[in-house]
Amino acid sequence: MSRYANNPQAIRNLIRPTEVHRDVYIDQEVFELEMKYLFANTWVFVGHESQTPNKGDYFTTEIGTQPVIMVRHSDNEIYVLHNRCPHKGTKIAIDRTGNTGKFFRCPYHAWSFKTNGCLLAIPLRKGYKDTGLEESESVHGMAPVGAVKNYRGFIFARLNKDGPDFESFFGESLSSFDNMVDRSPEGRLEVAGPPLRYMHRCNWKMLVENQTDTCHPMVAHESSAGTAIDLWEKMDKPEGTQKPMAMEVIAPFMSPYEFFENMGIRTWPNGHGHTGVHHSIHSDYSAIPGYFEQMVEAYGEERAKAILGENRHNTVYFPNIMIKGPIQQLRLFTPIAADKTLVESYIYRLVGAPDMLLERTAMYNRMINAPTSMVGHDDLEMYERAQEGLHSDGLEWVNVQRLYQEGENFDEITVENGTTERQMRNQFHAWEKYMTLTMEGDAQ
Amino acid sequence: MTTPTRDDLIDFVYEEARMLDDGRFDEWLDLWTHDSYYWMPLDYNQEDAKHVTSLLHEDAFMRKLRVERFKGERTFSQKPKTRCHHVLNRPFIDHMDEEKGEYVTHTAFHYVETRLDDQILLAATARHELKLIEGKLKITHKRVDLLNSDAAFGNIQMFL
Numbered sequence: 001m002s003r004y005a006n007n008p009q010a011i012r013n014l015i016r017p018t019e020v021h022r023d024v025y026i027d028q029e030v031f032e033l034e035m036k037y038l039f040a041n042t043w044v045f046v047g048h049e050s051q052t053p054n055k056g057d058y059f060t061t062e063i064g065t066q067p068v069i070m071v072r073h074s075d076n077e078i079y080v081l082h083n084r085c086p087h088k089g090t091k092i093a094i095d096r097t098g099n100t101g102k103f104f105r106c107p108y109h110a111w112s113f114k115t116n117g118c119l120l121a122i123p124l125r126k127g128y129k130d131t132g133l134e135e136s137e138s139v140h141g142m143a144p145v146g147a148v149k150n151y152r153g154f155i156f157a158r159l160n161k162d163g164p165d166f167e168s169f170f171g172e173s174l175s176s177f178d179n180m181v182d183r184s185p186e187g188r189l190e191v192a193g194p195p196l197r198y199m200h201r202c203n204w205k206m207l208v209e210n211q212t213d214t215c216h217p218m219v220a221h222e223s224s225a226g227t228a229i230d231l232w233e234k235m236d237k238p239e240g241t242q243k244p245m246a247m248e249v250i251a252p253f254m255s256p257y258e259f260f261e262n263m264g265i266r267t268w269p270n271g272h273g274h275t276g277v278h279h280s281i282h283s284d285y286s287a288i289p290g291y292f293e294q295m296v297e298a299y300g301e302e303r304a305k306a307i308l309g310e311n312r313h314n315t316v317y318f319p320n321i322m323i324k325g326p327i328q329q330l331r332l333f334t335p336i337a338a339d340k341t342l343v344e345s346y347i348y349r350l351v352g353a354p355d356m357l358l359e360r361t362a363m364y365n366r367m368i369n370a371p372t373s374m375v376g377h378d379d380l381e382m383y384e385r386a387q388e389g390l391h392s393d394g395l396e397w398v399n400v401q402r403l404y405q406e407g408e409n410f411d412e413i414t415v416e417n418g419t420t421e422r423q424m425r426n427q428f429h430a431w432e433k434y435m436t437l438t439m440e441g442d443a444q
Numbered sequence: 445m446t447t448p449t450r451d452d453l454i455d456f457v458y459e460e461a462r463m464l465d466d467g468r469f470d471e472w473l474d475l476w477t478h479d480s481y482y483w484m485p486l487d488y489n490q491e492d493a494k495h496v497t498s499l500l501h502e503d504a505f506m507r508k509l510r511v512e513r514f515k516g517e518r519t520f521s522q523k524p525k526t527r528c529h530h531v532l533n534r535p536f537i538d539h540m541d542e543e544k545g546e547y548v549t550h551t552a553f554h555y556v557e558t559r560l561d562d563q564i565l566l567a568a569t570a571r572h573e574l575k576l577i578e579g580k581l582k583i584t585h586k587r588v589d590l591l592n593s594d595a596a597f598g599n600i601q602m603f604l
Binding site for chain 2: 193195196197201223228232235247347349355358359362366367370372374376381382
């Protein structure tokens, strides 16, 4: 029985000012509508241009559940194509990454396509003579997605041809990307190795929400961060011993509530927002020798200080990525089913900066985001317990009320107490907007 | 032990796996030198442990942290606790330097981890770099390569 398809009002009814209905997380029909509307109407992250440095280089990924190929064409532009042969539907590329040369060739019937998707050749083409092939969609080749934008090396796509333009969708939230890229003395990032891949048996939105949830670290991560602090304090060590990098990375997870309250959360329109307005868990890392001097040389002292003075913690770009500017990481939450999400965690090299920065980034990634990480284990445990718990008929609504203020206006940029759940409410406001933007059906 | 025989090296590798299966983690920590590393690469044939992501790259402090965390009252992903089980191929002895007291073994193994109703099976290869110190074999470096290191896993909670 279809409850939500072509029923925008039923979708709207899932979101209250301070509560979210559990179907948003557990209902497979809602999930399918998210793929059809939310992920088609919004600008979704695809990859970084350094993943396809040369002509013919490609990278396969998904936008929502749609398989796509990001590829560098002969004109050096990056195209994003649906990964499907227009003939019988075969996926053209299976490798996660590779170089296809000047054209893609379908492994089933050898239809071939230029790297911008245009049909190049069909074997035995004469068999289509007088069949009206030129009237068919197939003749256009591999379909490009609706729109593509390269923002300072980060590739975004919108599946629908029409919809909000890139700048108005992201607006001032792009300042977090700017800050991350500006941290390179050359203003350029490069992906460093493959991403960590971590499978979560929970809804993708639980992960996105958790990025600005500042009331869980000292609870869920007491087992790792708290134990680390205890061990370090009890260790026999000469006075004045410098904290190792690993301790600098893990210890701030145990910061008290006041620390997180004071760090602040900024929300932008369309579901974007970030923690760490004033300071963050990344603020107190030791200086890397030589780095500041390189930044001053590149930008001048004032600007260098301004760039490094930003310590944004997690910036959420709605719908499904988070970036950490101060340590050059990006996490992509790819939905697979209502109760299944693939998490990929990328790290980037600051081109022109000391390798020790990359060492810290790689350390953070494996310590916090790996399927083998002690910190990630407890997050996943919580998501999976929530995914199971939400099936309880005892309550149907999830509470997102912390520091709620009546009449919240999500079209405005605001800065709030860092433990607010306003950013989650902001996301659900955007969720409702983009779910129903192109959904047909009468309001009830 | 003055000079380990091939059997001594093989027994060492088996005994280490048994300690993990039995949950004798403190004994296991004592097998390592203070400056040793336990490494699980993310990428097939990965050579750089530092500047690209690894699954694990842990020094003595981090290994101790992992063991202490297992014991914690508020370690939620270890309620109930994970159990593991190793099945080892006979280790190859790749290198024996009796003068320096340094040895390298190569062991293919299957690893099973279970918690609640879930059980995962991993195929892996371990490279042990061992050193004879005061008559005892110690691990100076252990590298574990998962056959499918690039796959998307759920939680892998124990040491392999």
